[in-house]
Amino acid sequence: MGARIQFAECAVVAGAIFLLTGPAVRSQTVQHLSVPQPGGMPGMPVMTGITRVTNGVKVTWDGPSGYYQVFEEATLGSLKWVAVGKATNLVRNATITALYSNAFFRVSGPSPKYVGSQACAECHPAIHATELKTGHAAAFTNAQFVAEGGQTNRYCLACHTVGYGLPTGFVSLSKTPRLAGVQCENCHGPAAKHAANPDDPIAVPRVELAATVCGGCHTGSRHPTYEEWLTSGHAEVVAGALSSMSSSTTNLNNCGRCHSGSVRLSLLEGNPLPVGDFNVSVVCVTCHDPHQVTPNPAQLRNPIASTANYSITASGNFTKQYKTNINLCAQCHNDLAASWTNSIAPPHHSPQYNMLLGTVGVLDTGAPPNQPGSHALLVTNQCVQCHMQTEDAAGGQPAITGHSFRIELYDTCLQCHxxxxxxxxxxxxxxxxxxxxxxxxxxxxxxxxxxxxxxxxxxxxxxxxxxxxxxxxxxxxxxxxxxxxxxxxxxxxxxxxxxxxxxxxxxxxxxxxxxxxxxxxxxxxxxxxxxx
Ligand code: HEC
Ligand code: HEC
Ligand code: HEC
Ligand code: HEC
Ligand code: HEC
Ligand code: HEC
Ligand code: HEC
Ligand code: HEC
Ligand code: HEC
Structure with missing residues (x-):
């Protein structure tokens, strides 16, 4: 039995936002969380846009997995809501062609039902066990958080607990101890219905790769990680790579391994390629494993430094070429096994790791080059040490988290220069x-x-x-x-x-x-x- 939407317990959002005139929203098979929401994955529907399209208007919203129903107000101020389409909308957008004179909409959807991560342990034991060891799980009990009075300060709770301020969400440590800290449902949305009935396809929690899900918390002047990332080259798939990936599944595999977060993740996990959903750039979870703390610091998928030479080719079997113990940045910033004998085009724009190691290029000795510089051998954290320098917030200046990946500071250089x-x-x-x-x-x-x-x-x-x-x-x-x-x-x-x-x-x-x-x-x- 699929869970049917019950209007008595529906969460509703009214969408009386601007009617934006603009190009039609590009259709995607997967609708990503377009705007960060406080606390991560929204537990209730949130209107995200009303756009004019050729045959009417397109209403988009976000929220957890489940059935949605769109309503339109009959006449301005009448508060008479007319149902548009069926109450079983599974995608989070609707194109409305029969328009009344004004464009006021509201959407109703599943009401949040939070349960806490303990309920997931039975069926997802491995993820549960490793997730408990992350900083996320300890975000409420962290000594500094306690010392700063965070546990009882309502301004802190949306980002340090599950579902704060929503029905069935966190209230206080004594009333809802199971919902303290950052847990599964912050990133996947409320999942009690799924835990109770995992066979219900409507309630399977969302798996969102977009940086917006992390951006709901990793934001603001104390840790503007998301804002910095947005300004980096990693926040967009460069046009040339996007058009190549659109042209064939071969290119989806070849270019996507470095240019698309969704393609790379599918290759890493051995899943089918995300045809139609590859416009996901180098996002937070391309570098960070959301569930895992070991073996690398900061939940990183690969170590920060390595000295073995490494290239992958922009073709062929990814799994055979992938080396987990190579510098995280070098996974993509390598020379793609370039050679002077290729006369079609110059080497790719990405030989940074091999330059650091002095292994790319051709010398008149004939032997393959191997001339690592001091920046490879003595700068312990290699790329990260120079490109991800950090500074705490101070005197109204926001912190620097290193996530623009540019050289913003020169402090680390001073020890040697x-x-x-x-x-x-x-x-x-x-x-x-x-x-x-x-x-x-x-x-x-x-x-x-x-x-x-x-x-x-x-x-x-x-x-x-x-x-x-x-x-x-x-x-x-x-x-x-x-x-x-x-x-x-x-x-x-x-x-x-x-x-x-x-x-x-x-x-x-x-x-x-x-x-x-x-x-x-x-x-x-x-x-x-x-x-x-
Ligand atoms: C009784 C067993 C059971 C419990 C309890 C359970 N799950 Fe699941 N979960 C499943 C099964 C089975 C699937 C695969 C469903 C499918 O793909 O149709 C699944 C799928 C998922 C997925 C989607 C995976 C994907 O690849 O799309 C997420 C996310 C998830 N569960 C999170 C949770 C969370 C969070 C909890 C705790 C609140 C939880 N689950 C509790 C059995 C369970
Ligand atoms: C609900 C808010 C919230 C969401 C959503 C969230 N985080 Fe966090 N994250 C936190 C808080 C709070 C901490 C600090 C925990 C602590 O140190 O006590 C943290 C810490 C971290 C850390 C440091 C972990 C450690 O062990 O030191 C990493 C890495 C991280 N988050 C990455 C992510 C990524 C990637 C995502 C998205 C997939 C994400 N976070 C989503 C709130 C959130
Ligand atoms: C917008 C979401 C958000 C709010 C609101 C928020 N935090 Fe956090 N907090 C985070 C995230 C994300 C981290 C992890 C930052 C990182 O590791 O880069 C964090 C980390 C922390 C840490 C660990 C040390 C540090 O600075 O990294 C403390 C302590 C903390 N927060 C206290 C508080 C207190 C106290 C409040 C309320 C006054 C609060 N936070 C409000 C998101 C938030
Ligand atoms: C910080 C955000 C975050 C938290 C916390 C989190 N997840 Fe996830 N989860 C993700 C993201 C992002 C993905 C997809 C990327 C990946 O698989 O690495 C994912 C993937 C999944 C999947 C499907 C793929 C797989 O790895 O099997 C399941 C099932 C899942 N999570 C369950 C859980 C459960 C259960 C918990 C809590 C014990 C949890 N997640 C905590 C963000 C999170
Ligand atoms: C080994 C990883 C890797 C592979 C595979 C890869 N790229 Fe790149 N590419 C990069 C990196 C890293 C940069 C950015 C380097 C920089 O900013 O200095 C880049 C930059 C680019 C640029 C911008 C620079 C320019 O030429 O104007 C384009 C376009 C591009 N790649 C297209 C492609 C296409 C098309 C494919 C598939 C045939 C591909 N890439 C395969 C890693 C890769
Ligand atoms: C290109 C790879 C990459 C991407 C993309 C990325 N990060 Fe990071 N992140 C790192 C590395 C590497 C570190 C460790 C920096 C260090 O040790 O100095 C880090 C550190 C962090 C930390 C601090 C962890 C700690 O130990 O205190 C947090 C929190 C974090 N990242 C969150 C995010 C979020 C949120 C996003 C997306 C908005 C993101 N990262 C995107 C590579 C990345
Ligand atoms: C999954 C592949 C991947 C990983 C891992 C990765 N990058 Fe990149 N990086 C890219 C691609 C692709 C581009 C080019 C994007 C573009 O041209 O728009 C890029 C661009 C850059 C740029 C140019 C920035 C700009 O704003 O123009 C810098 C600097 C950079 N990366 C540094 C790093 C560092 C440092 C790390 C490790 C912490 C890292 N990258 C990890 C794929 C990656
Ligand atoms: C000793 C410090 C240092 C180390 C180590 C280092 N870089 Fe750089 N990198 C720089 C500096 C300085 C520049 C020039 C930046 C500028 O012009 O703003 C640069 C430039 C770049 C650029 C071109 C930036 C752009 O805007 O086009 C990329 C990409 C890059 N580095 C990636 C990497 C990667 C990947 C690694 C590790 C394999 C790495 N760097 C290691 C200091 C370093
Ligand atoms: C651990 C020590 C160390 C750190 C940290 C370091 N460097 Fe260097 N750097 C060296 C050494 C040693 C050389 C000499 C060349 C060589 O041995 O490869 C050098 C060479 C250079 C050069 C070439 C000019 C010259 O004097 O030879 C520049 C420019 C440079 N470094 C900039 C930087 C910048 C910018 C940073 C910080 C982002 C940085 N370095 C961090 C050790 C370091």
Whole structure:
């Protein structure tokens, strides 16, 4: 028996919000939590938008899993609500075509029934056992929280307990001890009906990957984690990757392993690829395991540092290439097994880990390079230590949690560079930038002076480039696959090293001695060619 909606115990939200004129909301097979809600997954319906679409208006709302019913007010102020469609709407949106003169809506849905995580232990024992060890489970009993008077301060409870302020939610430690702390139902929504009847498909709790679910609590000036993350490149799937993933399931697998949080999670868990639901970026749970504290700090899925070389290819079996003990950031920020012999396009924009280790690029020794810099070996927490520096909130200034992943602070640099590390960084970037420009100009010189006539006539200074040139040579395609054979090896190795340094993005800082070696080597090869 499926649980039927009972209007007597319905939660209702009135949706007299603005009628937004705008493009139709792009249809998704999975409707994600679009706006963070205090406490995580909302326990009651929340209106999130009313948008004009070609054939009427689209009303969207959010809330836990269950049946919903939309109502429309007959005339303004009449408070006469007319049911629209059936009372068994399982998706959390409805397109309403028969409109009255005004657009006032309300939605009724399942009323919250919280139970507490103890009730989940019987059927989800492993998750329950590991979740109990997380900071979340202790969010109410944490000594500092107690000392700050949080346990009895109503301003603190929405984020430190389950369902505070809602029917059946947390009231106080003495009345509702089972609902203290952050638990399953903060992220999955009220789940008593599911625990009582797990076979009811309507009540299966939501599994939400979007960062908005965490953003309901990890927000505000004391810990603006969500706000910082929103400003980072991780908050969006870059357009080029999105269009590739839309084009084929092969690309969904190939690009999605690094560009889509939902694809990556499916690959990690051995589930089918989320066709139609891949526009989920690098979200909180791409890096953090929501249920697990071990073996890495901060519930991370992978360690913060490692020194073994690592690449994955943008194709093929992910599981065979995945190594759990490699630096979390390096899981995606690696060179994709780039090689100078590829003449289709420059290496990907992601060789940072291999630059740090000095293992990407080609040297004239012939041996594979292996020249880790001090930033790989002595900076204990590697990427995280420089890119995720933190600062507590003070004097009206919000805290910095490190989740913009940019270099916001230079404090950690001071232990090794006691004088103006920021200036040192600027100075180094300018130097490497100039050297990149020099190598590029010498490649152009080769194109003008020495490239085969056919290439010079057709491609001009793009004669040295890849078939799809990199950012240094805008303006059109480069030599075709067949014509690539006309470009000498020296020039092809030089252009590869040049793009490795450019696309690392740190302008040498990740590994200054090695970056300089790569550019010097490239320059030598070009000079050798020019002197022929
Ligand atoms: C009596 C057994 C039982 C209890 C108790 C139970 N569950 Fe479940 N749960 C299941 C089963 C079986 C499924 C799979 C249902 C399905 O996929 O149709 C499930 C699925 C889920 C899912 C969705 C998984 C997915 O991949 O979509 C979540 C989330 C979940 N349970 C959370 C909870 C929480 C939170 C509690 C405690 C409040 C709980 N469960 C209590 C048996 C139970
Ligand atoms: C209901 C509010 C709430 C939600 C929703 C929530 N968190 Fe938290 N989180 C907290 C609080 C409160 C703490 C601090 C617990 C403590 O240290 O006492 C915390 C701590 C953490 C920590 C540190 C854990 C540790 O062991 O030190 C991580 C990591 C974290 N949260 C990640 C997440 C992620 C990822 C999500 C979304 C999937 C999420 N949180 C959702 C409230 C929340
Ligand atoms: C908007 C949600 C929210 C509210 C409201 C909230 N907290 Fe928290 N609190 C969090 C989150 C999230 C964390 C974990 C932060 C982290 O680890 O980055 C946290 C962590 C803490 C910690 C652990 C130490 C620390 O600062 O990380 C204490 C103590 C604490 N909160 C006290 C309080 C008190 C006292 C109140 C009420 C005055 C309160 N919180 C209100 C979300 C909230
Ligand atoms: C901080 C938020 C958060 C908390 C707390 C949380 N979950 Fe989850 N849960 C998630 C997210 C996000 C996913 C999907 C990502 C994943 O599987 O790693 C998930 C996945 C699941 C799944 C399906 C996939 C799987 O891993 O089997 C089940 C079942 C589940 N959770 C049950 C629970 C139960 C039971 C609890 C409490 C004991 C709980 N969760 C606590 C956020 C949370
Ligand atoms: C090993 C992980 C990985 C794989 C696989 C991967 N990427 Fe990327 N990609 C990245 C990272 C990391 C960045 C960002 C680096 C930065 O910001 O410096 C990036 C940047 C990009 C960019 C923005 C830079 C630019 O070229 O303008 C595009 C577009 C892109 N990737 C497309 C793709 C496509 C298409 C695929 C599949 C064929 C793919 N990526 C496969 C990790 C990967
Ligand atoms: C690209 C990976 C990545 C993403 C995405 C990410 N984090 Fe983190 N997060 C980390 C790393 C790494 C650390 C540990 C930083 C350190 O140890 O200095 C961390 C630390 C934290 C902590 C502090 C844990 C502690 O031990 O006190 C919290 C809380 C947290 N993250 C929450 C979030 C939330 C919420 C989101 C989404 C809005 C998020 N993270 C997104 C990588 C990530
Ligand atoms: C799951 C894959 C993945 C992981 C893990 C990951 N990144 Fe990224 N990162 C990306 C992608 C993809 C982009 C590019 C997004 C774009 O171009 O819009 C990116 C972009 C960036 C950028 C450029 C930021 C910007 O705002 O333009 C930085 C810096 C960065 N990542 C640092 C890190 C650090 C530090 C870690 C580890 C804590 C990390 N990343 C972990 C995939 C990942
Ligand atoms: C010694 C400190 C340090 C370490 C360690 C480090 N970085 Fe960087 N990284 C920098 C600096 C400084 C820049 C230049 C930032 C700027 O120009 O704002 C940079 C630039 C970048 C960029 C390009 C940023 C952009 O906006 O395009 C990415 C991506 C990046 N780093 C990722 C990583 C990853 C991934 C790791 C670990 C494999 C890592 N970094 C290790 C300091 C570091
Ligand atoms: C644990 C010590 C350590 C830390 C921390 C560290 N560096 Fe370095 N850094 C070095 C060493 C040693 C070198 C010399 C090159 C080498 O050995 O690879 C260097 C080289 C550099 C260079 C090249 C210019 C030069 O003087 O050689 C720049 C720029 C730089 N670091 C910037 C930074 C910045 C910015 C940070 C912080 C975000 C940072 N470093 C953190 C040790 C460190």
């Amino acid at each position: 006691p004088f103006e590390p920021e200036l040192l960084a600027e100075f180094t970037k300018t130097g490497i930038s100039n050297q990149i420009q020099q190598v590029k100009e010498d490649l152009d010189l080769w194109a003008m002076a020495q490239a085969p006539d056919s290439l010079w006539t057709e491609y001009g200074t793009r004669a040295w480039e890849y078939t799809t040139p990199g950012d240094l040579s805008p303006g059109g395609p480069g030599p075709t696959a067949a014509e690539q054979a006309l470009i000498p090896e020296n020039i092809r190795m030089a252009r590869y090293d040049l793009y490795v340094v450019l696309y690392d993005g740190s302008y040498g800082i990740h590994n200054i001695l090695y970056a300089t070696t790569l550019l010097d080597t490239a320059e030598n090869w070009i000079q050798e060619q020019l002197n022929q």
